[in-house]
Amino acid sequence: MIGTTRPSVGEFVARLRDDPCCAAIVAESQLAAAITSRAPMIVLLRGNGLAIGPTVERIQAAGKLAAIHLDLIDGVHADVQGVAWLARSGADAIITSHGRLMTAIRDEGVIAIQRLLLSRRTHLDTAFTAVARSRPDIVEVLPSVLLPSLADVMPRFDVPLLAGGFIRTDDDLRAVLAAGAAGITTSAENLWSWDVG
Numbered sequence: 001m002i003g004t005t006r007p008s009v010g011e012f013v014a015r016l017r018d019d020p021c022c023a024a025i026v027a028e029s030q031l032a033a034a035i036t037s038r039a040p041m042i043v044l045l046r047g048n049g050l051a052i053g054p055t056v057e058r059i060q061a062a063g064k065l066a067a068i069h070l071d072l073i074d075g076v077h078a079d080v081q082g083v084a085w086l087a088r089s090g091a092d093a094i095i096t097s098h099g100r101l102m103t104a105i106r107d108e109g110v111i112a113i114q115r116l117l118l119s120r121r122t123h124l125d126t127a128f129t130a131v132a133r134s135r136p137d138i139v140e141v142l143p144s145v146l147l148p149s150l151a152d153v154m155p156r157f158d159v160p161l162l163a164g165g166f167i168r169t170d171d172d173l174r175a176v177l178a179a180g181a182a183g184i185t186t187s188a189e190n191l192w193s194w195d196v197g
Contacts, residue, residue: 006092006109007065009137013160015040015065016183021173022067023192024164024185031055034064037192041065043095043185049076049085056090067093067113070101080104099134106137113138113162118146131157140164140185145172148179167191 007015016022022041023034034042035058042059044052044066052068059066068091076082078098086094087108094105095113105112114136116127131139136159141147144163163176164185173191176184186192 006111009111009160012041012065012093012111012138013182016160018196019194020177020181020183020196021191021194022162022183022185023189024187026187028055030187030189031058033189034192035059035062037189038194039064039192040183041067041093041185043067043069045069045072045187047073049073049082049089052086053089060090060092065092066090067095067111069115070094070096071098071115083108083110086110093138095140099130099136102134102136111138112136113140115140115142115164117142118150124150128157131159138162138182141181144176144181144184147181148175150179170194 019038019040021039022043023039024043024045025034026046042064056066068086070082071078076085083101083104087110091110093111093113095115097115099114102112138160139157140162143165145166147163160182162183163181167173167184167186168188
């Protein structure tokens with residue numbers, strides 16, 4: 001995978017315009033359905049980090065982007081060495097809640113996605129400060145179903161916004177996109193081939 005040309009953030013966001021639903025998978029058994037779906041990106045939320053390369057290759061061979069959640073993959077630590085391992089395994093994007101790793105991810109030539117868990121109103125101000133300091137390429141907000149109700153108080157980030165968690169229906173999806181998300185990450189297989197039209 002070393003030497004692979006990875007997409008820019010602009011190219012990634014352009015893919016989301018036509019197909020905003022990214023497939024988030026937690027088991028190898030979901031991979032085939034994700035690969036045959038319209039999802040432009042497959043997010044690996046579980047797996048053996050030491051053997052993730054062939055899975056990434058399979059995703060990319062299908063013309064999809066491979067994103068790996070650094071904090072959730074077995075055998076890989078959320079540190080600079082973990083970032084380097086996943087980048088050398090071919091990841092197009094690395095997701096982590098650790099803002100301190102955004103620079104290391106970008107230095108590896110990989111899209112840096114910072115995940116923010118907003119479980120309280122006070123997390124909004126903290127999140128805005130954290131993102132301003134870490135400067136990710138993309139921000140992923142969880143739980144996404146809160147995004148429409150937070151639209152008036154949500155800080156405006158200067159980077160594209162993904163939303164993840166608890167999106168199960170077309171109505172959930174439309175509401176989250178209307179609230180400003182460029183795309184969503186979901187494990188709901190019924191949405192992986194959702195058509196914008």
